[in-house]
Amino acid sequence: MAKMKGAIIVNTERCKGCSLCVVACPLNIIQLADKMVNRRGYRYVEQTNQDACTGCTSCAIVCPDGCITVYRKKIEN
Amino acid sequence: MENIISPENIVYQKPALLNDEHMHYCPGCSHGVVHKLIAEVIEEMGITEKAVGVSPVGCAVFAYKYIDIDWQEAAHGRAPAIASAIKRLWPEHLVFTYQGDGDLACIGTAETIHALNRGENIAIIFINNAIYGMTGGQMAPTTLMGMKTATCPYGRQADLHGYPLKITELAAQLEGTCYVTRQSVHSVAAIRKAKRAIRQAFENSVNRRGSSLVEIVSTCSSGWKKTPIEANAWMEEHMFDYYHIGDLKNTTEQ
Numbered sequence: 001m002a003k004m005k006g007a008i009i010v011n012t013e014r015c016k017g018c019s020l021c022v023v024a025c026p027l028n029i030i031q032l033a034d035k036m037v038n039r040r041g042y043r044y045v046e047q048t049n050q051d052a053c054t055g056c057t058s059c060a061i062v063c064p065d066g067c068i069t070v071y072r073k074k075i076e077n
Numbered sequence: 078m079e080n081i082i083s084p085e086n087i088v089y090q091k092p093a094l095l096n097d098e099h100m101h102y103c104p105g106c107s108h109g110v111v112h113k114l115i116a117e118v119i120e121e122m123g124i125t126e127k128a129v130g131v132s133p134v135g136c137a138v139f140a141y142k143y144i145d146i147d148w149q150e151a152a153h154g155r156a157p158a159i160a161s162a163i164k165r166l167w168p169e170h171l172v173f174t175y176q177g178d179g180d181l182a183c184i185g186t187a188e189t190i191h192a193l194n195r196g197e198n199i200a201i202i203f204i205n206n207a208i209y210g211m212t213g214g215q216m217a218p219t220t221l222m223g224m225k226t227a228t229c230p231y232g233r234q235a236d237l238h239g240y241p242l243k244i245t246e247l248a249a250q251l252e253g254t255c256y257v258t259r260q261s262v263h264s265v266a267a268i269r270k271a272k273r274a275i276r277q278a279f280e281n282s283v284n285r286r287g288s289s290l291v292e293i294v295s296t297c298s299s300g301w302k303k304t305p306i307e308a309n310a311w312m313e314e315h316m317f318d319y320y321h322i323g324d325l326k327n328t329t330e331q
Contacts, residue, residue, distance in 0.1 A: 007081040011091075018105030018298075018305040024265060042104065055081075057089040058265045064109025065100055066091030073081045 005075045006055020008047055011067040015044035021059035021068065027052050030059055092116035094125065094145050101139060105305020107295030108137055110262040111175075111204060114272045116144050118279055119171070127283075128171045129163050131156040133185075135177035136211045137204065154185025157192035160199040164282070171283050173200040178219040179209045182244045186218075189244065196253025198285040200278035203245070206297040207316065214300035218242040221319055226300070241319060245292040249325040255287030257326040261294040261317070263309040277329070286329050294320050 008030075015038065022030050022045060029049040038044050047053065055072030094116035102108045119128045125146060132140040134153040141148030151159045156174035164172040174181075181189050181203050192199065208226055209215040215228040219241050223232040233241075249257040256278055260271035271293060278289035294316050296308035303311060 005081055006088075009082065014097075014099065016104035020105050020305055020309070023306055040099070055088055060089040061265050061268050062110070064102065064104075064106055064113070066095055066109070066113050068089070069087060069091070070089040071081045071083070071086040072088045073086045 002074050002076050004054045005073050006053040007050065007071045008053060008055075008059060009069045009071075010045055010047070011069075012044040012046075013038050013040075014065050014067045015042060016040075016065060017043040017045065018064065019045070020062045020064065021045055024058045024062040026056065026058060027054070029053060092120050094120050095143060096145050098142050100143055102136065103299045105296070105298050105308065106136070107206065107262050107293065108204060110268060111202065111271070111293055111295075112140065112143055114262075114268070114275050115173075115175070115202070118272060118276045119144075119146060122171075122276070122279060122283075124171050124283065127169060129167070129173075131160045131163070131172070131174040133174065133176040133180040135180045135209075137175055137177060138211070140175050154180050154183070155188055156180065156185065157188045157197070157199065157201060160201075161192050161195070161197040164197055164199050168198070168285065169283075171200070171279050172198070173202060173279065173282060175202045176204065177210070178203070178205045178207065178217045182218045182242050186244070190247065190251070193248050193288045193290060194251045194253045196287045198282050198287065200275075200282040200289045200291065202275065202278075203290060203292040204295050205292050205320065206295040206300070207241070208297050208300040210297045210300045214297070214302075219244075221315060224315075243320070245290060245320075245325060248290045251288075253288050254290060254326060255328045256281050256289040256324075258290070258324045259292040259294060259320060259322055261312070261322055263296070263312060267322075281329060292320075294322065
């Protein structure tokens with residue numbers, strides 16, 4: 001069966017760490033990076049489980065700063 | 078993983094019209110989402126060269142720095158008056174104002190009501206977060222009853238401060254308006270609906286069907302002294318009871 005595989009890239013310099021994507025992600029695979037900040041002093045988010053992502057775009061849609069780019073591809077098993 | 082990340086697999090990215098300028102909004106601010114929706118809608122309609130925004134006084138005063146279309150800055154509350162003039166001179170253009178509740182529902186009430194009543198072919202995007210965000214969280218006309226702000230620290234009281242102003246309900250009564258709706262941007266589904274509403278309002282402006290008002294019930298996490306996640310939850314719990322989400326008027330469907 002074909003499966004959707006997704007991937008996200010976070011623009012960590014633009015991210016303000018508001019965490020709205022963390023709660024929007026249906027798979028709970030986005031978190032604030034541990035003890036890491038960008039040049040502006042904001043903690044930014046990162047994906048914790050890259051293999052699970054389906055590319056549903058929820059995180060990117062709710063992001064107020066447009067920091068997240070989402071990729072999606074159909075993988076044939 | 079690597080073979081997924083390639084340009085042909087992109088399903089969502091920041092709209093090109095929203096430039097790389099760092100937005101000055103607080104983390105989690107609804108303004109960012111609405112800016113993004115406006116940029117997406119203008120891009121999808123293919124009217125970048127024919128779009129004129131009027132930015133307000135308030136948190137969104139720098140809106141012109143973030144979306145790469147033509148903008149005009151207005152004096153406090155006067156955005157609908159300026160937008161009326163621009164639309165009359167450029168009837169083919171999309172003309173919209175982007176205003177907060179202090180700008181639109183307080184100092185600019187007269188301009189708002191009269192522009193809508195004249196049926197100017199403009200779209201008004203109204204960000205209602207029930208507070209004066211930029212100046213430090215003072216009470217606005219839209220502040221809810223009992224809500225605490227810097228200028229009503231014991232909560233808003235009817236005998237002292239009057240009642241929250243439902244400007245969108247007022248606008249729906251006016252003959253000049255063709256589309257009046259209230260949306261929010263707290264969830265994926267709500268954001269999709271808000272985008273459709275903005276698209277409808279912009280199409281009404283381009284096709285000269287009358288005035289459109291899209292109210293977006295928003296959060297102000299700094300003014301409300303909450304985290305962005307708590308602010309969204311608070312909005313769902315308290316704001317939607319008073320500011321009901323949905324279309325109030327749509328005469329363009331017949």
